[in-house]
Amino acid sequence: xxxxxxxxxxxxxxxxxxxxxxxxxxxxxxxxxxxxYFVINRPRQYGKTTTLFLLNKxxxxxxxxxxxxxxxxxxxxxxxxNEKSFSRAFxxxxxxxxxxxxKNLSGFLEEERVKIQNLNDLSNAITKLVMKADKKVVLxxxxxxxxxxxxLFLSFLGMLRNKxxxxxxxxxxxxxxxxxxxVHDVKSLRFKIRSDEEHKYNSPWNIASEFDVxxxxxxxxxxxxxxxxxxxxxxxxxxxxxxxxxxxxxxxYPFLISKLCKIIDEKIMPEGxxxxxxxYMDKAVKILLNDDNTNFQSLIKNIENNSKLKEMVKSLIIDxxxxxxxxxxxxxxxxxxxxxxxxxxxxxxxxxxxxxxxxYDYMSSLIETSTDVGFYNExxxxxxxxxxxxxxxxxxxxQQFMKHEYSEKRKSFLEADGRLLFLAFISPIIxxxxxxxKEVQGGEEKRFDIVITYNKKMYILExxxxxxxxxxxxxxxxxxxxxxxxxxxxxxLLIFDFxxxxxxxxxxxxxxxxxxxxxxxxxxxxxxxx
Numbered sequence: 001x002x003x004x005x006x007x008x009x010x011x012x013x014x015x016x017x018x019x020x021x022x023x024x025x026x027x028x029x030x031x032x033x034x035x036x037y038f039v040i041n042r043p044r045q046y047g048k049t050t051t052l053f054l055l056n057k058x059x060x061x062x063x064x065x066x067x068x069x070x071x072x073x074x075x076x077x078x079x080x081x082n083e084k085s086f087s088r089a090f091x092x093x094x095x096x097x098x099x100x101x102x103k104n105l106s107g108f109l110e111e112e113r114v115k116i117q118n119l120n121d122l123s124n125a126i127t128k129l130v131m132k133a134d135k136k137v138v139l140x141x142x143x144x145x146x147x148x149x150x151x152l153f154l155s156f157l158g159m160l161r162n163k164x165x166x167x168x169x170x171x172x173x174x175x176x177x178x179x180x181x182x183v184h185d186v187k188s189l190r191f192k193i194r195s196d197e198e199h200k201y202n203s204p205w206n207i208a209s210e211f212d213v214x215x216x217x218x219x220x221x222x223x224x225x226x227x228x229x230x231x232x233x234x235x236x237x238x239x240x241x242x243x244x245x246x247x248x249x250x251x252x253y254p255f256l257i258s259k260l261c262k263i264i265d266e267k268i269m270p271e272g273x274x275x276x277x278x279x280y281m282d283k284a285v286k287i288l289l290n291d292d293n294t295n296f297q298s299l300i301k302n303i304e305n306n307s308k309l310k311e312m313v314k315s316l317i318i319d320x321x322x323x324x325x326x327x328x329x330x331x332x333x334x335x336x337x338x339x340x341x342x343x344x345x346x347x348x349x350x351x352x353x354x355x356x357x358x359x360y361d362y363m364s365s366l367i368e369t370s371t372d373v374g375f376y377n378e379x380x381x382x383x384x385x386x387x388x389x390x391x392x393x394x395x396x397x398x399q400q401f402m403k404h405e406y407s408e409k410r411k412s413f414l415e416a417d418g419r420l421l422f423l424a425f426i427s428p429i430i431x432x433x434x435x436x437x438k439e440v441q442g443g444e445e446k447r448f449d450i451v452i453t454y455n456k457k458m459y460i461l462e463x464x465x466x467x468x469x470x471x472x473x474x475x476x477x478x479x480x481x482x483x484x485x486x487x488x489x490x491x492x493l494l495i496f497d498f499x500x501x502x503x504x505x506x507x508x509x510x511x512x513x514x515x516x517x518x519x520x521x522x523x524x525x526x527x528x529x530x
Contacts, residue, residue, distance in 0.1 A: 011050040032177045038180075038211045040179060044298055068097050082152075083122075108132060119155060119156060127174065136177075140178075141179070144182035161204055229265075236275040253351065256288070300362055308331050312331055314363065316348065316349070318360075325348045371421070377425050379429050382394050388455050389429075391526070392528075394429060401425065434454030439451075449462050460483055461492045476511060484516060492525070508526075510527065
């Protein structure tokens with residue numbers, strides 16, 4: 001079987017190209033050696049199950065440990081009806097886990113199981129199991145979210161917690177370490193069941209140690225997967241470039257990294273070719289953003305299911321507002337659990353650039369389908385004879401569109417949705433040939449930059465709301481410096497102008513500015529006011 005990049009289920013070293021996470025496993029092993037109980041709570045498709053698989057493999061290789069890796073996924077709801085059914089089901093799952101490698105313990109549990117009537121009996125059975133094993137028994141429970149909405153499961157965790165405390169007082173014998181893996185932490189699990197303030201933070205797992213292992217992939221870790229791929233397939237690629245760009249777009253999100261590599265390997269690189277060309281990277285991003293996968297579906301669903309979360313997301317990426325990171329804020333906490341947000345220098349950010357682009361595209365699509373924009377943005381009208389974009393013509397047509405369609409409600413609408421409306425306007429023009437990357441730059445003017453690549457040419461567009469002449473001059477210089485970074489001579493500035501004078505709000509201008517210390521480093525900027 002040929003190796004491949006994997007984006008579904010557990011990654012197996014013999015079958016899949018994988019990042020070397022041995023340093024992460026080593027840090028987790030330190031927690032286990034210290035007898036810690038902890039929760040690996042990370043967003044979906046963040047490598048939790050693969051980490052448990054590799055951790056289980058590591059523990060099996062060491063004589064002193066007996067790992068037991070289980071999941072309640074797929075066992076049905078009937079086992080949660082009462083303590084007897086749950087306790088027996090738990091022992092049966094553990095029994096199945098042990099039957100291949102330890103028939104003696106498996107047989108013991110089979111005999112014990114029929115005697116169990118409640119959680120107290122289960123507690124005694126766990127003590128006997130650990131004593132009989134005569135090893136450090138490590139329990140790993142994957143997909144705890146599947147059981148987390150059941151009070152009986154939390155009572156089970158409470159029983160394990162009590163045994164842990166008694167163990168430390170040398171009054172009980174129990175698991176050496178317990179690891180729970182899922183999206184939610186156990187504090188939020190209790191919140192899902194009981195919302196009253198008295199029990200909101202009364203966690204059955206307050207014994208858990210902090211799990212501060214970074215599960216995202218660094219640039220250097222991504223390089224280890226590149227090395228494995230090159231060695232196995234004989235492909236030539238610029239490892240430094242691709243590992244840096246993969247991290248740039250994904251911020252180390254495991255699923256997104258594997259997905260982009262899979263797209264390049266299986267969809268972009270021609271059969272028989274053995275080289276990754278640099279342009280493949282942006283092509284892969286474009287294909288991924290048009291992909292309908294469960295990760296993206298879950299992201300959009302989680303945003304749409306909570307109006308406050310949706311407003312916070314929009315405030316960050318469309319309005320460019322700064323939000324301080326505070327995990328005690330329940331909306332921020334929710335966004336972190338779902339992998340929508342990240343903490344960057346104590347400021348709240350969208351997790352990665354792929355998600356930013358996806359959310360931009362989704363929100364602008366909602367605007368597009370609720371307006372008459374299609375009458376104005378026929379693609380063929382904005383493509384020059386040489387196949388390049390006529391950005392000035394796009395700006396002028398958008399100005400006309402705003403004058404005809406939004407003259408009455410321009411300020412109230414544009415302050416909230418003007419940027420999204422422009423994204424909706426250009427989307428069908430560049431789709432299929434070009435690619436637009438959007439990014440909000442914070443600060444007093446909240447620049448909204450759009451970098452378009454089309455027909456192998458780059459265009460830099462900037463969207464701003466008019467805040468006065470002084471800010472405008474600063475903005476022109478900022479755009480000029482931005483153009484200089486990309487060695488471009490021309491840029492485009494769209495200004496949403498709410499001044500009452502029609503002459504100002506419908507103006508078209510071109511200005512030349514000298515950037516930097518070099519003489520005659522002139523940048524031409526086309527300004528269009530809406």
